[in-house]
Amino acid sequence: MINLDKIKEISKTSATKIVLLVIDGLGGLPNPETGKTELETAYTPNLDGLAAKSICGLADPVSPGVTPGSTPGHLALFGYNPTSFNIGRGVAEALGIDFDLEPKDIAARGNFCSVDKAGLVTDRRAGRISTEQNLKLCRLLDGLAIDGVKIIVRPVREHRFVAIFRGEGLSADIGDSDPQWVGVVPKAITALSPEASRMASIASQFVAQAKEVLAEHHPANMVLLRGFSRRPKLPTMDEIYKLKPAAITSYPMYRGLAKMVGMEILKTGTTIEDEFQALRQNYTSYDFFFLHIKETDTAGEDGDFDRKVAVIEEIDRALPGMTALLPDVIVVTGDHSTPALLRAHSWHSLPVLLYSKWCRPDRVNEFSEPACISGGLGRFLATQIMLLAMANALKLDKFGA
Amino acid sequence: MINLDKIKEISKTSATKIVLLVIDGLGGLPNPETGKTELETAYTPNLDGLAAKSICGLADPVSPGVTPGSTPGHLALFGYNPTSFNIGRGVAEALGIDFDLEPKDIAARGNFCSVDKAGLVTDRRAGRISTEQNLKLCRLLDGLAIDGVKIIVRPVREHRFVAIFRGEGLSADIGDSDPQWVGVVPKAITALSPEASRMASIASQFVAQAKEVLAEHHPANMVLLRGFSRRPKLPTMDEIYKLKPAAITSYPMYRGLAKMVGMEILKTGTTIEDEFQALRQNYTSYDFFFLHIKETDTAGEDGDFDRKVAVIEEIDRALPGMTALLPDVIVVTGDHSTPALLRAHSWHSLPVLLYSKWCRPDRVNEFSEPACISGGLGRFLATQIMLLAMANALKLDKFGA
Numbered sequence: 001m002i003n004l005d006k007i008k009e010i011s012k013t014s015a016t017k018i019v020l021l022v023i024d025g026l027g028g029l030p031n032p033e034t035g036k037t038e039l040e041t042a043y044t045p046n047l048d049g050l051a052a053k054s055i056c057g058l059a060d061p062v063s064p065g066v067t068p069g070s071t072p073g074h075l076a077l078f079g080y081n082p083t084s085f086n087i088g089r090g091v092a093e094a095l096g097i098d099f100d101l102e103p104k105d106i107a108a109r110g111n112f113c114s115v116d117k118a119g120l121v122t123d124r125r126a127g128r129i130s131t132e133q134n135l136k137l138c139r140l141l142d143g144l145a146i147d148g149v150k151i152i153v154r155p156v157r158e159h160r161f162v163a164i165f166r167g168e169g170l171s172a173d174i175g176d177s178d179p180q181w182v183g184v185v186p187k188a189i190t191a192l193s194p195e196a197s198r199m200a201s202i203a204s205q206f207v208a209q210a211k212e213v214l215a216e217h218h219p220a221n222m223v224l225l226r227g228f229s230r231r232p233k234l235p236t237m238d239e240i241y242k243l244k245p246a247a248i249t250s251y252p253m254y255r256g257l258a259k260m261v262g263m264e265i266l267k268t269g270t271t272i273e274d275e276f277q278a279l280r281q282n283y284t285s286y287d288f289f290f291l292h293i294k295e296t297d298t299a300g301e302d303g304d305f306d307r308k309v310a311v312i313e314e315i316d317r318a319l320p321g322m323t324a325l326l327p328d329v330i331v332v333t334g335d336h337s338t339p340a341l342l343r344a345h346s347w348h349s350l351p352v353l354l355y356s357k358w359c360r361p362d363r364v365n366e367f368s369e370p371a372c373i374s375g376g377l378g379r380f381l382a383t384q385i386m387l388l389a390m391a392n393a394l395k396l397d398k399f400g401a
Numbered sequence: 402m403i404n405l406d407k408i409k410e411i412s413k414t415s416a417t418k419i420v421l422l423v424i425d426g427l428g429g430l431p432n433p434e435t436g437k438t439e440l441e442t443a444y445t446p447n448l449d450g451l452a453a454k455s456i457c458g459l460a461d462p463v464s465p466g467v468t469p470g471s472t473p474g475h476l477a478l479f480g481y482n483p484t485s486f487n488i489g490r491g492v493a494e495a496l497g498i499d500f501d502l503e504p505k506d507i508a509a510r511g512n513f514c515s516v517d518k519a520g521l522v523t524d525r526r527a528g529r530i531s532t533e534q535n536l537k538l539c540r541l542l543d544g545l546a547i548d549g550v551k552i553i554v555r556p557v558r559e560h561r562f563v564a565i566f567r568g569e570g571l572s573a574d575i576g577d578s579d580p581q582w583v584g585v586v587p588k589a590i591t592a593l594s595p596e597a598s599r600m601a602s603i604a605s606q607f608v609a610q611a612k613e614v615l616a617e618h619h620p621a622n623m624v625l626l627r628g629f630s631r632r633p634k635l636p637t638m639d640e641i642y643k644l645k646p647a648a649i650t651s652y653p654m655y656r657g658l659a660k661m662v663g664m665e666i667l668k669t670g671t672t673i674e675d676e677f678q679a680l681r682q683n684y685t686s687y688d689f690f691f692l693h694i695k696e697t698d699t700a701g702e703d704g705d706f707d708r709k710v711a712v713i714e715e716i717d718r719a720l721p722g723m724t725a726l727l728p729d730v731i732v733v734t735g736d737h738s739t740p741a742l743l744r745a746h747s748w749h750s751l752p753v754l755l756y757s758k759w760c761r762p763d764r765v766n767e768f769s770e771p772a773c774i775s776g777g778l779g780r781f782l783a784t785q786i787m788l789l790a791m792a793n794a795l796k797l798d799k800f801g802a
Binding site: 063069070082088369373 | 787790
């Protein structure tokens with residue numbers, strides 16, 4: 001495989017434009033009654049017509065057999081090897097609430113939990129307290145300062161929050177306090193390297209203070225922290241591909257990720273049609289668009305086969321509003337599969353179509369998992385999609401003499 | 402690609418069971434008269450029926466174009482990159498005779514050879530002496546002790562034996578004595594690193610003593626040693642996959658390999674039906690079964706196309722005795738190809754079928770090399786088979802947040 005440094009050397013700007021349409025959790029599994037996946041079931045004349053002019057294939061975000069979380073799934077689509085660029089749990093959680101992490105911040109995922117008088121964890125989720133209650137408790141903890149480090153506490157949902165440690169000389173190299181089990185005391189937070197000892201001490205003091213503050217708030221009378229992490233330093237898409245990239249997505253997590261790779265975040269409403277509208281409004285100002293649609297994944301996670309089908313059909317109806325712009329390269333795929341039957345992300349490979357004037361179409365004329373198997377891209381790694389898009393946009397020089 | 406350490410982090414136990422059926426040397430080449438490979442020729446209604454419910458593909462154990470030995474072929478199937486975990490010639494030979502190597506043992510492959518009065522090698526194989534003669538000569542050499550190191554000598558077949566050096570502070574980092582040519586003297590055994598100088602001296606003394614002992618036993622009046630090696634330290638399948646794995650194979654080499662990755666070796670007779678019987682008898686006690694059938698490879702190496710076809714048909718008849726157990730995941734493949742036409746291992750990719758409730762079947766309904774080309778797994782690395790099996794057994798957590 002070619003690495004990012006090599007891509008930097010051969011990438012070049014040009015007037016062409018690329019649209020990457022990511023249908024979150026697109027891949028599915030066949031409905032036992034019909035033998036057809038969500039994508040096969042959906043009536044998609046526009047996607048099928050596009051597939052007929054495209055080169056198709058099946059892609060794996062991390063590896064065959066590996067179920068990607070949303071961050072590795074998207075990093076792969078942007079061409080970043082998700083096993084090299086790891087986004088910690090704390091950072092992912094901060095992205096998920098649109099919190100703007102500064103480069104030196106350390107973020108941790110927090111749970112409100114219940115402990116008994118002896119300090120043993122009795123419920124790691126404090127009975128899933130309401131989000132309103134969470135909000136109130138976060139206000140009690142937010143803004144503590146320890147040894148010159150400010151601790152910012154922000155609610156997520158139910159028992160979940162994010163704790164951000166902001167100050168100089170911090171390290172993310174410390175262990176969790178979450179023991180992952182009940183009936184034991186929370187783990188002491190320990191430094192995993194000598195440089196992290198101050199950070200371990202600050203995090204421990206925060207936990208101790210939180211315990212005092214929450215003492216009378218049973219069931220949420222303690223906190224558990226895990227996944228201490230710092231925003232990874234990623235080369236931007238401008239640096240690698242010399243692109244001017246923009247993101248259209250109505251979910252905070254994906255906005256955060258897109259920002260991390262240097263995309264401009266475009267204003268958009270929350271419907272599918274809103275997002276296509278945002279693309280049209282901004283089409284002249286950028287040369288790469290990441291257009292992200294979340295509802296397919298949500299329907300898959302809810303186990304709602306029919307709703308996932310309906311969302312795919314809605315995307316299909318909106319598609320002409322994108323193809324009419326005549327992008328030089330169009331890629332349609334997902335970030336991972338979310339089969340309604342599994343009600344979760346899965347390892348199944350992703351259908352991919354890539355259209356350009358230069359794509360060398362194969363004989364696939366239907367956009368579906370079983371049809372893409374016979375596509376000209378074969379089965380390949382999703383990290384190669386950006387290279388293919390760049391090549392088809394004539395934005396890559398020859399490699400080697 | 403994801404490495405073993407990452408797999409350790411995401412693997413988990415569950416009640417599901419995996420059966421990996423390895424048909425040794427399965428892949429073939431078309432008979433010039435019929436245009437069909439051994440597998441295409443064989444009447445295999447059960448394998449074809451399973452393929453129809455499965456996801457299929459073609460796998461390469463090491464790389465497209467590389468012919469694997471039996472050890473790399475199997476390591477790949479167990480998920481170990483065969484270019485990272487090298488099993489030396491001496492160790493492979495010891496495994497092949499069911500010799501239980503201790504962690505510190507150094508094993509070397511030995512040849513009885515002929516030398517003339519000047520000490521020049523005249524026949525590297527001593528005229529391929531009989532195995533009986535080999536046995537007698539090994540008894541003469543077995544049990545020598547040099548500088549506190551015991552040398553164990555065990556016959557293999559014809560002129561081949563294994564020498565095991567057992568003692569403290571030994572090193573495998575020494576050169577061969579086998580010059581690979583006749584008309585020259587055996588090479589002096591040299592240390593390839595400073596730590597290995599004592600080992601080089603012990604091995605040299607052993608060769609000198611062997612020469613004396615064998616002086617009157619022409620044509621087998623000298624020995625040549627090569628491939629000094631130590632059992633590699635492999636993480637076990639329990640450590641990586643959290644599996645309780647068992648092996649069913651009637652050949653020592655494969656038992657040795659299976660033991661090296663932490664499998665329990667189950668008692669079995671030597672016929673195909675015996676092996677399926679052993680699977681049924683032990684089915685409740687393990688969650689992973691490596692079921693190995695050797696005869697296809699032997700028939701291929703003998704150039705016996707029809708016998709290879711017949712063995713495949715025998716396996717097909719035995720198959721219902723396995724599928725009736727309703728394993729959650731079934732993988733059927735080979736460790737390498739052994740086309741009868743080539744009478745040897747070959748580089749040709751392996752047909753693979755993977756059945757599970759969650760496999761997302763493709764449109765392949767016949768288990769053969771040309772049919773698997775259109776399978777949903779595409780062409781992929783055999784090292785990914787275990788990941789796919791684990792995923793389909795729902796034994797892997799999501800990767801990344």
